[in-house]
Amino acid sequence: MKNDKMKTQYRVNEQIRAREVRVVGEDGAQVMPTRQALEMARQMEVDLVEISPNAQPPVCRLIDYSKFLYQQKKHQKEMKQKQVKVEVKEIRFGPQTDEHDYQFKLKHAKEFLEEGNKVRAYVFFRGRSILFKEQGEVLLLRFANDLEEFGKVEQLPKLEGKKMFLYLAPKKAGVAKKSQQKLDREKREAEKAATEKLSAVATDSEELDIPASGGLFANAKNGSEALEKLKK
Structure with a gap:
């Protein structure tokens, strides 16, 4: 036909x-x-x-x-093969995301990015958990940091209603690496920013008498090395 x-x-x-x-x-x-x-x-x-x-x-x-x-x-076939269809895969974190669940979703995100798809990760806040949006931000920054080898940040964590979104795109082959000096400097800056956020989160938790162990808060502590440098 x-x-x-x-x-x-x-x-x-x-x-x-x-x-x-x-x-x-x-x-x-x-x-x-x-x-x-x-x-x-x-x-x-x-x-x-x-x-x-x-x-x-x-x-x-x-x-x-x-x-x-x-x-x-033949020419049309070659052009069609060059047209890569990029899909947006979604990763959802809940207010009480534990480490095992985090690692499970991290693994899937790596696979999505390696396949050439984009990733939209978000934290969904319910009820009073919206008071701890800083924890969600640190979690998403940690997520982006753990995926820096596979993807680059298109949009840093941004709160929209009850959801905080992070957008990642697959890295292109042959992207020039940053110098070690620049990486070390950006790491120090990110650690400082993350520490300040965690201090604020801990203070809020004490004031509201909410346990600071497990779930999202644990992920927030693990995210102290999340890098704002990831958006290139």
């Missing part, structure tokens, strides 16, 4: 209606009457194929029509 459609896409030989055409070949292009171009095609035992009908005059090639269709089909 596709081949039939392609065959009707081009005018060939006597189907060409223009009085003159521009014949393109290895030696360049030449404008000539269509009758002359048809005679050349007969002498060479090939076809006169109109490849650009809207040009003035229309552009044609002297080529075997079957071979021409094969080349066109």
Whole structure:
């Protein structure tokens, strides 16, 4: 069915209606009457194929029509293969995400990024847990930090309603690595920022008399080395 459609896409030989055409070949292009171009095609035992009908005059090639269709089909197939379909995979964290669940979701996120997909990770806050959005931010920063080898941050943690989102895109091959000096400096800056956030979180927990062990808070503590440098 596709081949039939392609065959009707081009005018060939006597189907060409223009009085003159521009014949393109290895030696360049030449404008000539269509009758002359048809005679050349007969002498060479090939076809006169109109490849650009809207040009003035229309552009044609002297080529075997079957071979021409094969080349066109091959070109379309190659273009289709180059068009990579990128999907957005979603990773959800709850207010009480434990370490085992975190590692499980981290593993899936690595697989998604290696396959060339984007990742949208988010923490969903319920009820009073929205008071500890800083914990969710640190968790997502840790998540991005653990995935820095596989993906780059498109959007740092951002609260939207009761959800805080982080967007990651797969890293392209051949991305230049940062110098060790710059990495060390950014790590120190990130550690300082994370420590300040954790101090604020701990203070809030004490004021509200909420246990600071397990669940999201544990992940927040583990995220002290989360790097804001990840957004490049």
